[in-house]
Each structure stands twice: as structure tokens, then as C-alpha cells.
Amino acid sequence: MTIAVGYRPHRVQVSGRAVECCVVSVLLLFHTGAVTVLSFTDASGNLTAAGQRTLQMLLLPVYLVTISVAARHPRQLLSTLRGNLPFALLVALPFLSTLWSVSPSITLRRSIGLALSILLAYVVATRFTPRQFLLIVVAVLGTSMVCSLLFAVLAPQMAYMPVGHELRGVFNHKNVLGWNAAICILATANLLVDRTANLRGLATVLLIASFCCLLLSGSSTALVVSAASGFFTLVYTLLRRSRGATRIVLILIAAQVALVGLMSIKVLVELLAEGVGKDPSLTGRVPLWALVDQNILQRPLLGHGYQAFWTQGNGEAWEIWTKLAWIAPHAHNGFRDWMLSCGIIGTIPLLTVLWRVLARGAWLHWHRPQEGWLWLNVLICVFIVMNLTESLLLVQNSFLFIIFAAAVLMVSAGQGRPRA
Structure with a gap:
């Protein structure tokens, strides 16, 4: 037997890029609340006070890692910040609202959490392409879906809701599982049709797992989100293939459908609830919205301060x-909650951000479809739809808002400008 003189075994080298991708994925996974929040949930399905304090402590290293990753690329972050100043204003407004908040300490604390959450979105937007972002979301949510199904088999006493027995998987509530499953269906479906990724087998398995989680969760909002995903995917696909007058007609039709949906959301909610055999008020949302609207009109210009309205000290x-006869944690409508927080001065930049990102996203998809802008456009649209019945908009430590913010910033930073 001969041994080569001077032979040195090859060392496994891990690139800094791979490490960065893994770190960002872990940070996003933590923000989903998978397993962590469930671990501190009591028998009734509510997060305990001790568990809430523990989770707040666990967020500190997450914030520190986020800051350290962001600090390595200051120029890219500043460039992205300048590329969407109205969005930057949305980050600053919660801090300013401390001046008129009904609970300044809570507003300041939650504003810091929002800013650090959005910092992670800036990192994602500046460091990854749309396709790389898609792979990260599939990895994070796909893992959660598979683990939720395994949890249902191995630990059914924890995997199902205490009342109703719908599946919640590794999350603390069935709705959270449903929302994430709906987004995972969108992501895995796009990965499935992406010929460059060559991951069709994995995408198929994760797509099936996501569908199972969606159906077992019994979440009405998640079903609406999935239907909206299909609708917006069809609209953007047809717009990409159309030309001239046909494209204009499609845009007008899509705009009219969206406008009618927004104006008749109360009726649609009641019809959906009756269709799935639930309370026509959709678990009290409709009467809640009527009362919330009255409080919005009491402070229409500035609001009550960022996330200060739904606090124990607010009469x-x-x-x-x-x-x-129900302690609602929020308005169950992201736009209403934002108006409660920052009023008209916060709503104007929000609408500006949404209008600009929808226009820019459509332009990027029309002119550079090979870069994978379709799924980001659909993600932005379905998140808007989701916030018609849930409060996920501009919420700190929310995985869904972080990926929405990342999509907005990524589209805003996309090179090229829409034609006038």
C-alpha cells in the first residue's frame, strides 16, 4: 500500500454567502413563531404571561444578529432606503406617534420592535434576488408544514386546537397555520413551474403538505388568500402575454374587480361565513369594525399612537x-388598525407605497419576467387581501409582514422605471 507524500485532505469550505443565507433563514423561521410560541401556550390556546416575557428575551439575540448582518452592508441598505422614502416614513411614524400616544411607553417599545423587524426585511431585499428569496421562503414554510403534519401524528394533543380540534401544527393557532400554508402554496407552486430551479420533486411534496395543512386548519381567511393567489396569478400571467388595448382592458377589469371587492367586503365576508357554516358576522368582525370606525373618526388625523389603542389602560x-362581550386583541383589519395608530398622516404614505409598488412590480413582471417577479407581485396582492380580515400590516415580529416588506423593498429597488 502506498501513501502519497504530501497529501492533504480537502477541507470542506463554506462560503460566507451560504452562511448568510442560513442565518437569514433561521431568523425568518424564528419570526414565524413555529414551536417557540406553542411551547409557551396554555391549555386554552393563549400565550402565558411568563411565556410572553421569555419570548421577549429570546428576541434580543435575534435582534442583535439582525443588526450585525445589516451592519455588514451599510451602502446597500442606504441605497434601498433612499429608493423608497414613503416606506421609510412608515418606519419613522410609529416613533413620532409616541408624542400623542395614549400609551407612550408601549408605543415606543413596539416601534423599536417594528423597526428591527423591518431591518431584517431590508437585509432580505438587498442581499437576495427574487428567486433566492423564493427558495428561502419555501425552505422556511415548507419545513414548518412538514413538521406540522408530523406533529399531528406524533403529538396530537398539542397539534390540534383545544376547542374545535382544527389543526394548528407547530403554531399556536389554526389561523396562523392556515395563513402560512396559503403563502407556502403560493411559493411552492411558483417553484414547481420554475424550470431553472430543478426542484420539482421537492416542490410537489411541499405543495401537497401545504394543501393538507390549509384544509386541516379550517381557516376561512387562508382559503380566501389561496383563492386570491390563484386569481392574481392568472391576472399577472394574462397581462404578461397581452399587448396594447387588450392589456389596458385587462387592467381595467382587474381594477374594477378589486374595487368592488374592497367596497363590498362586509357583504363578501358575510356570504363566505354562511357558505362555510359559520357566524355571518365572521366571529364578531363586522360589529367590531363598526365600533372601530367610530373610534377612528374621533382622532382622524393623528390616531391614538402606534399599537396603543388595544391596551388595558385605554378606556x-x-x-x-x-x-x-369579547376582548378583541386588534381590529381584525390591518388598515383599520393602522388608522387607529397613525390616522390620516399614516394612511397617506401607506397608500403611496402600495400604489408605487403595484405599478413598479407590474412593470418589472412585464419587461423582465425571467427574473421571477411574478410571485412577488402576487405575494404583495394577497397580503393586502389578507389584511381586510386580519391585522398583519406593520406589525412587529411578524414573519408574514417581514416577507411582505421585503417584497415591497425588493420591487422598489428593482432596476428600471415604469414608463409614464
Whole structure:
């Protein structure tokens, strides 16, 4: 037997890029609340006070890692910041609202959490392409879907809701599983049809797992999100293939459908609820919205301060809770909650951000479809739809808002400008 003189075994080298990708994926996975939040949930399905304090402590290293990753690329972050100043204003407004908040300490604390959450979105937007972002989302949510199904088999006493017995998997509530499953269906479906990724087998398995989680969760909002994903995917696909007058007609039709949907959301919610055999008020949302609208009109310009309305020390919130006999944690509508927080001065930049990103995203998809802008456009649209019945908009430590913010910033930073 001969041994080569001077032979040195090859060392496994891990690139800094791969490490960065893994770190960002882990950070996003933590923000999903998978397993962590469920571990501190009591028998009734509510997060315990001790568990809430523990989770807040666990967020500190997450924030520190996020800051350290962002600090390595200051120029890219500043460039992205300048590329969407209205979005930057949305980050600053919660801090400013401390001046008129009904609970300044809570507003300041939650504003810091929002800013650090959005910092992670800036990292994703500046360091990854749309396709790389797609792979990260599939990895994070796909893992959660598979683990949720395994949890249902291995630990059914924890995997199902205490009341109703719908599947919640590794999350603390069935709706959270449903929302994430709907987004995972969108992501895996796009990965499945992406010929450059060559991951059709994996995408098929994760797509099936996501569908199972969606159906077992019994979440009405998640079903609406999935249907909206299909609708917007069809619209953007047809727009890409159309030309001239046909494209204009499609845009007008899509705009009219969206406008009618927004104006008749109350009726649609009631019809959906009756269709799935639930309370026509959709678990009290409709009467809640009526009371919330009254409080929005009381402070229409500035609002009540960022996330300060739904607090124990706010008497106006107690009036709503007393009338409904239900302690609602939020308005179950992201746009209403933002108006409660920052009023008209916060709504104007929000609408500006949404209008600009929808126009820029459509332009990028029309002119550079090979870069994978389709799924980001659909993600942005379905997140808007989701916030018609849920409050996920501009919420700190929310995985869904972080990936929405990353999509907005990524589209805003896309080279090229829409034609006038």
C-alpha cells in the first residue's frame, strides 16, 4: 500500500454567502413563531404571561444578529432606503406617534420592535434576488408544514386546537397555520413551474403538505388568500402575454374587480361565513369594525399612537370590549388598525407605497419576467387581501409582514422605471 507524500485532505469550505443565507433563514423561521410560541401556550390556546416575557428575551439575540448582518452592508441598505422614502416614513411614524400616544411607553417599545423587524426585511431585499428569496421562503414554510403534519401524528394533543380540534401544527393557532400554508402554496407552486430551479420533486411534496395543512386548519381567511393567489396569478400571467388595448382592458377589469371587492367586503365576508357554516358576522368582525370606525373618526388625523389603542389602560378599547362581550386583541383589519395608530398622516404614505409598488412590480413582471417577479407581485396582492380580515400590516415580529416588506423593498429597488 502506498501513501502519497504530501497529501492533504480537502477541507470542506463554506462560503460566507451560504452562511448568510442560513442565518437569514433561521431568523425568518424564528419570526414565524413555529414551536417557540406553542411551547409557551396554555391549555386554552393563549400565550402565558411568563411565556410572553421569555419570548421577549429570546428576541434580543435575534435582534442583535439582525443588526450585525445589516451592519455588514451599510451602502446597500442606504441605497434601498433612499429608493423608497414613503416606506421609510412608515418606519419613522410609529416613533413620532409616541408624542400623542395614549400609551407612550408601549408605543415606543413596539416601534423599536417594528423597526428591527423591518431591518431584517431590508437585509432580505438587498442581499437576495427574487428567486433566492423564493427558495428561502419555501425552505422556511415548507419545513414548518412538514413538521406540522408530523406533529399531528406524533403529538396530537398539542397539534390540534383545544376547542374545535382544527389543526394548528407547530403554531399556536389554526389561523396562523392556515395563513402560512396559503403563502407556502403560493411559493411552492411558483417553484414547481420554475424550470431553472430543478426542484420539482421537492416542490410537489411541499405543495401537497401545504394543501393538507390549509384544509386541516379550517381557516376561512387562508382559503380566501389561496383563492386570491390563484386569481392574481392568472391576472399577472394574462397581462404578461397581452399587448396594447387588450392589456389596458385587462387592467381595467382587474381594477374594477378589486374595487368592488374592497367596497363590498362586509357583504363578501358575510356570504363566505354562511357558505362555510359559520357566524355571518365572521366571529364578531363586522360589529367590531363598526365600533372601530367610530373610534377612528374621533382622532382622524393623528390616531391614538402606534399599537396603543388595544391596551388595558385605554378606556375606549374597554368600551368596545364591553359592547361586544369579547376582548378583541386588534381590529381584525390591518388598515383599520393602522388608522387607529397613525390616522390620516399614516394612511397617506401607506397608500403611496402600495400604489408605487403595484405599478413598479407590474412593470418589472412585464419587461423582465425571467427574473421571477411574478410571485412577488402576487405575494404583495394577497397580503393586502389578507389584511381586510386580519391585522398583519406593520406589525412587529411578524414573519408574514417581514416577507411582505421585503417584497415591497425588493420591487422598489428593482432596476428600471415604469414608463409614464
